Amino acid sequence: MTPHQQGTSKGAPAGARAGFAEHIAAVQRLRRDFRALPEDAPVRLAKPTSNLFRFREPSSAPSLDVSAFSGVISIDPVERLADVGGMTTYEDLVAATLPHGLMPTVVPQLRTITLGGAVTGLGIESSSFRSGLPHEAVQEMEILTGSGDVVTATRDNEHSDLFYGFPNSYGTLGYSLRLRIELEPVSAYVNLRHLRFSDSAECMDALARICADAEHDGQPVDFVDGVAFGPDELYLTLARFTDQAPWVSDYTGNDVYYKSIPRYSGNGPGDYLTTHDYLWRWDTDWFWCSRAFGTQHPLVRPLWPRALKRSDVYRKLVAWDRRTDFFRLLTHYRGKRPQEPLIQDIEVGVERGAEFLEFFHSEIGMTPVWMCPLRLSEPRRPGHGGDGEHVWPLYPLDNDRLYVNFGFWGLVDMLPGQRRAHHNRRVEEEVARLGGHKSLYSDAFYTEEEFWSLYNGTAYSGLKRAYDPGGRLLDLYAKCVGNR
Secondary structure, three states: OOHHHHHHHHHOOOOOHHHHHHHHHHHHHHHHHHHHOOOOOOOOOOOOOOOOOOOOOOOOEEEEHHHOOEEEEEOOOOOEEEEEEEEEHHHHHHHHHHHEEEEOOOOOOEEEOOOOHHHHHHHOOHHHHHOOOOOHHHHEEEEEEEOOOOOEEEOOOOOOHHHOOOOOOOOEEEEEEEEEEEEEEOOOOEEEEEEEOOOHHHHHHHHHHHHHOOOOOOOOOOEEEEEEEEEEEEEHHHHHHHEOOOOOOOOOOOOOOHHHHHEEOOOOEEEEHHHHHHOOOOOOOOOOOOHOOOOOOOHHHHHHHHHHHHHHHHHHHHHHHHOHHHHHHHHHHOOOOOOOEEEEEEEEHHHHHHHHHHHHHHHOOOOOOEEEOOOOOOEEEEEEOOOOOOOOOOOOOOOOOOOOEEEEEEEEOOOOOOOOOOHHHHHHHHHHHOOEEEEEOOOOOOOOHHHHHHHHHHHHHHHHHHHHHOOOOOHHHHHOOOOO
C-alpha cells in the first residue's frame, strides 16, 4: 500500500472499504492519465456539466476523464461525515444523506453544482448566516495538483496552506478528487415565514438582528434569505425545521416559488415544504430566470415536463443562445436596444447593503434581486490569525462580520455611447467602493492590478509556485478575467 493509499484509508468510516478501494483505483488511473499528457499541454477536465457563466470556445486540447469521482464514497451517520468524490453533484449527495436524516451544512441552490466546484469556486445558501460557506464544513480534501501529485490537505498538516488557499482558486491550483465533509441533522419539513419591508435600510437592520439572534418572534431561525422585488418591496424569508406540517406546497408543477413569497407574507402560518423541496426550491425555475424561456406562462407551464424544470436544462438553453447569437440577432432585427448580460453575485457588509441596493435600483434597474446573509463560521486559522489576517486568503472576508450576498441575473438595456460591459463594470466599481467582493463564476472585467489587490495576489502566487510550478493550469486572472 502506498503512502497515498494509507492517507486516504486512514480514518475511513466503518464499512466503507469497497467505496474507498474503488476510489483509490480511480486515483491511480487518473495519475497515469496525467503523466500520459504531453508535458507542455494545458490540463483541463472533461466534465458533462458546468455552473460557470464564463462561456469559452470548445478546446481541442486533451482533457482528463474525472467521471469516476462523481459519487458518494461513504456516509457515516454516527459521526455525521461524508466522503464524496469531487465531481459529485449536491443533488446526488442530498439524495444519499436525507435518508439518514442528514444534509450538508450548506447546500448551494442549484442541483448540479458539484462539491469540488462549491469548494474551489465558493457556494452559498440560506444556512450561510450560521454555517458560512461550503468549504468551512470540509475536514480534508484530496487534490490533484498542477504538478500531477495527489495530496491530502487538512487544516493542520503539511498542506494546510493549500487547504486554506483552495477556496476561490477555481481549479487553477488543482482539482479536488475527494472531500470529507461534515453533515447536520434535519427534520422532515421546513416552515417558511416571509416578512415584507418597504425600506432597504429597515430590511438590512432587521436582517442583522435576526442573524445575530438566530430567532424571530420567539421562534428559531435555521435559514434566512430574501428577495427585493423593487426599492419599496423587499422580503426576508425566515425558515425553520419542523417535524410536522399541516400541508406542503409543491413548486415543481404549475406554481412558481418566488411568486408565492408575497402571497404568504404577513402574520399567518406561512408556507411549508418538505426539506427536500426546500433545498431545491430555487432550482426548479433557476430562481426566476426560467421566465426568459416562457416556462412561467400559464399556457406553457402545464406543458413543460417536471423533469425539465431544472437549472441545468435552462443553462443549456443559454449556452445554445451564446453559441448561435440567436437572441441578440432577434433583438436587433426587432429594432430593440442591444442588451448586456449581467449575471453576478456580490457580497458587501450588511451595514452597506442598503447603499448597494440604492445604487443598483437607480443605475441598473434589474429586479428581482436575491439577498442571502453570510458570516464565516471559522473564527481564525489555527496557529495564525492576528486581527488583520483573513482565514481564507483568496476570498478575504472579515471574521465576525455579517455580509449580504446580492444575486442578479438577466439582461439590461444598453444606451448609446455606453462603454463595453458598462453595467458589469459599474457593479464592480461600486462593490469595490463599498469594500465588498464579487464571485468569479461569471464574467469579470478588472485590470490585472485591480484583480490581484482584491483577491490576494501575494498569497496566490506563493501557492501557485508550490503546487503548479510548471504552470500546467491557468492562473486565476487568466481564467476568470481572460476567460481562457
